[in-house]
Amino acid sequence: MNDIRRSILWVIFGFALILLWDQWQVHNGRPATFFPSQAPVVAASGAASGGVPAATAAANGASAATASPAAGTVPAGQRTEVTTDVYKLTFDSNGGSLVGAQLLKYPEDSKNAKSQPIVLMQDTPSHQYLAQTGLAGGNLPSHLTPMALVTPERTLADGQKSMQVRFESEPVGGVKLVKTYTLTRGSYAIGVQHDVVNTGSAAVTPQLYQQFVRDGSKQAGSMFYSTFTGPAFYSEEGKYQKVEFSDVDKGKELKFQRNAPDGYVAMAQHYFTSAWLPPEGMARENYVRKVDHLYAAGQVFNLGSIAPGATKTFTSTLFVGPQDEKLMNATAPNLDLVKDYGWLTILARPLYWLLTFLHGFLHNWGWAIVGLVVLLKAAFYWLNHKAYASMAKMKAVNPKVQALRERYKEEPQKMQQEMMRIYREEKVNPLGGCLPILVQIPVFIALYWVLLSSVEMRGAPWILWVKDLSTPDPYFILPILMTASSLLQVWLNPTPPDPMQAKMMWIMPLMFSVMFFFFPAGLVLYWLTNNILSIAQQWFINKRLGVN
Template identity: 30%
Template sequence: MDNQNKNMILATALSFLVILGWFLLFPPEEPPVQPERPVAESTAQATQDGIAIAPPAGGTAATAPLASPVEARSAALTASARLTIDTPELKGSIALTGGRLDDIALKDYRDTIEPDSPNVTLLSPVGGAHAYYALYGWAPGAGLTFEQVPGAETPWSLVSGDKLTPNSPVTLQWDNGAGLTFQRVISVDDQYLFTVTQSVTNTGEAAQRLAPYGIVARHGEPELTNFFILHEGVVRMSDGTLEEIEYGDMPDLEYVDREAARAEIIDVAANGWIGFTDKYWMTALMPAPGQNFLSVAKYVANADIYQTETRLPTQTVEPGQTVEVQTFLFAGAKEWETIKHYEQDLGFEGFVDSIDWGWFFFLTKPIFQLLHFLNGIIGNMGWSIIVLTLIIKALVLPLAWKSYSSMAKMKELQPEMEKLKERCGDDKQKMQQEMMALYKKEKVNPASGCLPILLQIPIFFSLYKVIFVTIELRHAPWFGWIRDLSAPDPSSILNLFGLLPWGVPEVGSIFAIVSLGILPIFLGISMWLQQKLNPAPTDQTQAMIFAWMPWIFMFMLGSFASGLVLYWIANNVITFSQQYFIMRTHGFKPDILGNILSGFKKKAGATKE
């Protein structure tokens, strides 16, 4: 391996270390909890077919702060009559005031790995902390006022159904007293998809024009993971184009209306959806496939409300006529199988891309699909990661064979390299020329050893992305003390891996870096052993850096997800085995133990001197 290639690898490794070190030593600050502000009725002044779209974002008054978020949420839930939601995946309620879906928890997911931990709360009502809800209604045309169409404070009546389940839809109704009767039929499947059918019947004497809409609103910026490889915020699909908008960018959106709301509006011709995505959860408005609509991302500055909206075309309702519009709402976990079903079977284009696959999506997607397939057979994500590593290493074996063969030859040339170094002294140019002549004579290509390393970098980042963003790894156990492959190894050398009675530093703290668990220690050892098979750099500075690299990586990756560390250990062990076997087939017999003992003897001798 010539100096240029060594420098390239060294620069890549050091850059990776710098990035890791920065985010471990200086993690992003936790966002402050946003206090509930008085909620104003926001009005977007964009028009569609000449009708102002002005859906209210929430109630008209703030709830006084209570002793705790739990009490505030409880009080907000009792502020309106409610209709129970009960499905295999969801539990919660619908507020009859406004007909809002504002109380949803996920039955299969808990906040922590403890079995008695609370279920994950997705949607919350206005008045509690972090209000987050879906709202539907109609925007008035000429001759109508907002008081004559349903909005955030409309007192809906229950017409049919006493509980929303997959087998029992519910029907809400409201008569405006001026010739228009509105109905809303809400149904839900056994996963996370709500169907909302809005209708209006004109019993008056004149035609009326109205525009149906849907809103998902969040009061204040939510608590974020705040990691650079993850998108949290608006996600939308517009006729095949995926767009992501961070919360921090929404106050700078292009369009500004009279209410100081900033918005970005896209005219979707046939297929699209829009909503808010968290790391594992999402709430998205989904017009029926083939439906044209306006897709709106909006920030209401005076109320600190983030909104996504779908504004459907204006409907003309003649006297005696009923007009009906059907839309959908996804509110749940971003499970790959579930959202793939909604995309492929129900026609919601690009819905699987709501998972943040990242720049290497062409690798991330197939890696996840293979991992998901293996987990379906094995039933354990930890063992599935190990089998996945075996498969990946088998696929790159032809490249590895050529690389390790070259390394074996270079290892055999090590004595010759030492002689060259003694003969050339400090003349680096002469040393380089002599090395190239030796490589040419022995038919060794020093650059061939770089290819597997370079190929492994995008695979590593793709697998890291899979482990970090996909919900299938969340709270997935391996065995023993590894109960969550998406979290760091909970064991620690500071308490002798649980043998001593005291605790360990909190994850994310500076002290957690030195609180090495069992997996990170095995990672360092596996990298160190693998390094013993590689030819040592002739440059002393490079040799020292490479010698320290396994232990630096051990500390740097100690706070990474256990699943990723497990992959790297498996990769190192398999790589070591492959390289050892290939080098022996070429006549070189690595003496690992001898090399280690020899290294210790040299260090001991240097210390005595």
């Protein structure tokens, strides 16, 4: 029974790691490695079944999702750079599109605060990621239409709360489009207002589209750091739904809500995101498609009839920034879902809240992680107490069990009977240490996702040599200490009577510890702290029960 108990514990531990890796694969937008499944699909409806609705065709016949009729790129017009306290943005006069976005408060190298700001959007031969809008429903101004910049400001001056960047088109098909971006100090939410002016002699019924266009490249990273990159939609009916680039490539039916009266479209990647946030209650049609090497994800809105000489105004918000939950919650309802914790969101969100609460007092994310582990260990103290007490009792009776195995090694049935007798007499449950550990596994997995997904960890120092909790320990000190603590735990626990299992008890921690050399320092710090507290509790129980 002692051997069975240990085997079960190792199976539980191994299975937890497999679940982590499997869910990490899914989170990265790749098929599950160990438990692949085909997600149910929603049949496409209406014009969206072929990709972008046909009504989004631009004046030259190109679809609104394409960046050009052939090559997939819009010929560059005049580029204008605009700087605020948080942004350096680049606008193109063709369509008044946002073709570049640097986040000034987030360095490209998270370990070097003086490095160049991270580039979230750009339009270069090596990478394209753009935010476009325009009109559809006839020969109307689109993201391909040349527009004139009519505001002189290029920089948000000291003391200035906001600034505007306004583009105007010449009338196309009797319609003039005025696009105004409002940039606010300290904010990653950009106000976008479209004024559609009917300069013709007949009523028009245009549609307006908002979309993100980008290539399928993903952030560089190791096998543990490649994250999900791609479009995502939210609506009250469909909830949060991701779309994988690979499914678009394969021509699969994509699982997202095509028609909704609410919600947003986003383009997500690790730590950062962009999202179009239109007004609630206005019907929209969502779409995803690929033209040439570019993917487009967006929404189309019916503006209704506009009489000659009349103007229709459409306002929305463009979020371009970090996946900071507090920031996203303040911007729009449910935008924080872009920070995807997977199937353990119900546990991950309270853990994230507790982590940020501790950081508010400790002002250091490393110590906040340590404090969170202390609180979790306190919450599970009695469960762990039962598990460690069971292990201590097993260690105490281990000499008797060893003697029985030696005495009855030729009589397995008799040996099992005598072992059960000893367990009854000593009031030992060989499986007593399993359930408490099993209960805690979902909490551990949820915390894993919290630490791995939180942009707050990016560039956050702890002490001395640990300058960035989101990257591996540069000197591998934390992984080495974690490995040593795992081996100390093995030493504290009872030794299996079987020599082969006894060897495996020492080998398995070494094998699993290899992964921690590649994990972010914040995750290793969590596990090391957990091990140290577990060792202290195990040692205290062993001492109290007189077990050596």
